[in-house]
Amino acid sequence: MLTQFTGDGLLQLIDSQYQHLLEASEKATLRTRYILELKQLKASLVKLRSQALILATSVGLTATEKTVPPDFTRLISDAAMQTILKxxxxxxxxxxxxxxxxxxxxxxxxxxxxLLLARINRMTDKSPAFTSKCAPKDKTTGKTRLLQEWTLNSYIDVAHDLGWIGKASRDIGVVLRDYRNFIHPEKELTQGVSVGDTDCRMFGAILAVLADQIIKS
Structure with missing residues (x-):
């Protein structure tokens, strides 16, 4: 599977970055140089992980053209919110x-x-979500954080823990989360990842699958 990533030179780049680290370890290298090398290596590994997950979990998916919004009424009763999501x-x-x-x-x-927040709000008894082993905890009190303090990653993990989405869907949802975080210019700069047409259309296909699973759960 990894051979499919050699086209953009990513594997070669990672190998080169590891070599630089090994060479640096044999010299009196400055700490700042180590930090820079490690940041660059981390960025490359994040990109490789994203590509690997997309390849491994998108079997049967194809990059889509514009899709019709799902039936949000099955998940959300508020008409105004339905309109916003559509x-x-x-x-x-x-x-x-x-x-x-x-x-x-x-x-x-x-x-x-x-959609994940709406799925939790649809629960008459929300205790399974708040007591999930994946629910984010306050480091000081040890209590589950309020929903407005949850991150997308927390929602995805809890959704998988409660059986709303499958493991493959959870993994690919994390990739979408990673790419969404490039809204921060610093992340885009340091990780050197760009998003193209094919990427977006594949994300669209993934979102459609996730939305269907969440609504039907």
Whole structure:
């Protein structure tokens, strides 16, 4: 599977970065140089992980054209929120067509988070979500954090723990989360990852699968 990544030289780059670290360990290298080398290596490994997860979990998925928004009424009773989600779903694909790929990715990540939050809010008894081993805890009190303090990663992990989404869906959801985080310019700069048309359309296919699983759960 890894041979499919050699086209963009990523594996060669990672190998070279490891070699530089090994060579540096045999010399009186400055700490700042080690930190720089490790940051660059981490960025490459994050990119490789994302590509590997996309390849491993997207079997049967194809990059999609614009898709019809799912039936949010099965998950959300508020008509105003249904309208907002439908509009944003359409806007995400409009962003792809306009070549605003990062904007599309950010919107898809936000949609996924909104759907997971809605799924928790649909629960009459929310205790399973708050007592899940994956629920984020306050480091001081040890208590589960309020929902508004959860990250997308927490929502994804809890959704998998409660059986709303499968393991493959959880893994690929994490990739979408990683790419959404490139909304921060510093992350895009340090990790050197860009999002293209094919990436976005694959994320769209992934979001459609996740939305279907969440709504039906």
């Amino acid at each position: 509009r944003r779903w359409t806007e995400a694909w409009d962003c792809i067509d306009a070549k605003a790929y990062l904007a599309a990715t950010v919107m898809m990540g936000a949609l996924l988070e909104a």
